Amino acid sequence: MKTLSPYALGATLYMPATREDLLDVVFRNKLPELRSLVVCLEDAVADIDVATALSNLDNLLAAIHQRGGRPADGPLLFVRPRDSEMAAVLNEWTLIAHVNGFVVPKLSMRNLDAWEQAMTNPDLLLMPTLETHEVYNPGAMVELGQALKANLNHRIIALRIGGNDLMGCLGLRRNPATTLYSTPMSYVIPMLAGVMGSQGFALTAPVFEQLATPHLLKQELELDIAHGLVGKTAIHPSQINIIQDALRVSLEDLNCAKLIVNDMTPAVFKHNNAMCESATHYKWATNILERAKWQGVKQAEVTGSEQPIRLAEAGR
Structure with missing residues (x-):
């Protein structure tokens, strides 16, 4: 299995699996600056659109295969299944070999066994997302980290911090005039950086959902990097260069x-x-x-x- 550096992720753009321009992004006809892409079948796809999204993903992989595979200079490609049952189906697709791996949503000790049983293809790398109420408990994170290291450590490129879902656990939403570090995430992110980072995991930063305040995105990125986070989720192409500029080394x-x-x-x-x-x-x-x-x-x-x-x- 080919290993990947977590620093290769850069800005990770999430795109719904229903989008018709996925192939253009994979082959750099659109967003040539993008370093990593997640085709999302979970929160970004409505229940009534799941069948369409799966068909679109199947067509995307077939088109990639027809072209002889993804370009070497194209973005890393991940798929986020809706749940472990969907992951088990995708795990068996022959053409899933054209993706780098899965993003695992809402991972916790309660569903870890189900996800492990679903994702048996050893060539698929994993990016588990920490976004459930257990994340607020450092002891639970120690336990989860140990469990991940026991069976999946060699396949995990990074752990993703799901800021919006974690705020949602408290019934909160980010104030558009402040960074995430002015919220309860000011406790969660440093805690995860310590608990999971000390176990050897790389972590990526939560999404910045405000598109009209790029200056706040830059402030948040400074804090992300100060906490050792290796990349950041993007929800809009306008965020890609801002994130990747911030990640450059002085x-x-x-x-x-x-x-x-x-x-x-x-x-x-x-x-x-x-x-x-x-x-x-x-x-x-x-x-x-x-x-x-x-x-x-x-x-x-x-x-x-x-x-x-x-x-x-x-x-x-």
């Missing part, structure tokens, strides 16, 4: 990371008026280098160009 952080992982660097040294300790900061440095590989470096600091350099593509 030249200062890149140079510092290179020094920290260098075997010839002293154990403790000063860089840009900050103490750096190779043993303590080594994991941070490797994460910075991996993020730079996939998301690029803030080019404005180097050449004034608005185009990023993605180190993962530098040798192509």
